[in-house]
Amino acid sequence: MLTTLSEQDIELDYIDITKKDIINSITLEDVKTFLESLGVDQIAMYKEKDYLICPTICHNPLHEAESMKLYWYQNNKIFRCYTECNEAMSIFTLYKKFISVNENRDITDDEAENYVKHCLKQITHIKERKNRGEELDREKYKYTKNIPILDEYPETMLSYFTKYYHPLWLKDGITKESMDRFQISFSIGQNKIVIPHFDINGRLVGIRARSIESEDIKLGKYRPIQVGSTIYTH
Numbered sequence: 001m002l003t004t005l006s007e008q009d010i011e012l013d014y015i016d017i018t019k020k021d022i023i024n025s026i027t028l029e030d031v032k033t034f035l036e037s038l039g040v041d042q043i044a045m046y047k048e049k050d051y052l053i054c055p056t057i058c059h060n061p062l063h064e065a066e067s068m069k070l071y072w073y074q075n076n077k078i079f080r081c082y083t084e085c086n087e088a089m090s091i092f093t094l095y096k097k098f099i100s101v102n103e104n105r106d107i108t109d110d111e112a113e114n115y116v117k118h119c120l121k122q123i124t125h126i127k128e129r130k131n132r133g134e135e136l137d138r139e140k141y142k143y144t145k146n147i148p149i150l151d152e153y154p155e156t157m158l159s160y161f162t163k164y165y166h167p168l169w170l171k172d173g174i175t176k177e178s179m180d181r182f183q184i185s186f187s188i189g190q191n192k193i194v195i196p197h198f199d200i201n202g203r204l205v206g207i208r209a210r211s212i213e214s215e216d217i218k219l220g221k222y223r224p225i226q227v228g229s230t231i232y233t234h
Contacts (some may be wrong), residue, residue: 003081019113021094023077026091028052030207031072034091034119038098041174042068048190050074058097059084063208066172091116118158124173150205150234158204161185161194168212169193187225194225206234 028050035054039062044053051073055065058081071084074204078088089097092112099107158202164186165176185194192209199205209215209225224233 009078022091022116026120030123031091033114033123037119038062038095044068056083056085057101058089058094059101061102062098064214066215073191107183111180150199150203151173152203153207153230153232155204157227158185158194158196158207161187166193166212169210183221190225192225196219196223209231 001057028045028047032052035043035057035061038057040054040057040190048050049073053068054070054072056067056070057065058070060080062067064154071080071082072078073080076182078090079094085097092109094231095112095115096109099112116206134168162185165179166186167186168178169184183196185196186192187194187209190209191212192214195208195210196204197206197208207225208222211219211221216223226232
């Protein structure tokens with residue numbers, strides 16, 4: 001889910017966090033939580049060397065960001081992309097790029113700052129509650145927005161596909177456990193990795209496929225799959 005904020009979403013107590021505060025105090029763990037809030041689920045942390053690596057969400061849509069070439073360095077508090085962007089950027093600039101690529105629109109510096117403030121304020125609340133040993137009520141701090149109700153496809157149609165852990169994804173470090181968790185399967189007839197999409201209520205709302213054949217990849221590595229006359233898009 002893409003996360004954006006309006007002015008109404010920003011509580012007054014977020015104002016007490018300045019850009020300088022963020023730059024001075026942000027940690028590897030904070031950056032990891034920030035990336036996870038954007039939907040990034042592949043993050044490699046190297047605490048002993050004070051940096052982390054994640055997919056290049058600075059110039060790729062989230063669902064296509066595969067190259068682990070975006071680094072965060074704790075010593076100078078910057079992201080550095082080592083592929084297409086080939087530039088250093090702050091956490092605020094990264095968020096602006098993320099929204100531009102995923103929502104095809106530009107946001108202001110203030111909007112980017114507000115989201116980062118929101119995220120870090122949330123992180124602070126969670127840390128404080130952990131330190132007190134209290135059980136976290138994550139729903140209280142989770143950012144939500146109005147989500148449209150999408151059409152639902154019958155989940156039984158997933159039985160047309162085969163449970164198969166494709167070597168391509170295993171080589172990329174995607175575990176069998178992760179593929180089981182997200183019900184990843186395989187279309188033998190189309191030679192594609194099958195990725196079902198569920199909404200927040202667990203309803204099947206779409207199915208994408210990761211193309212393997214070079215001719216299919218030319219049309220798009222990740223595209224809605226078609227079975228019979230039905231294209232399982234959303």
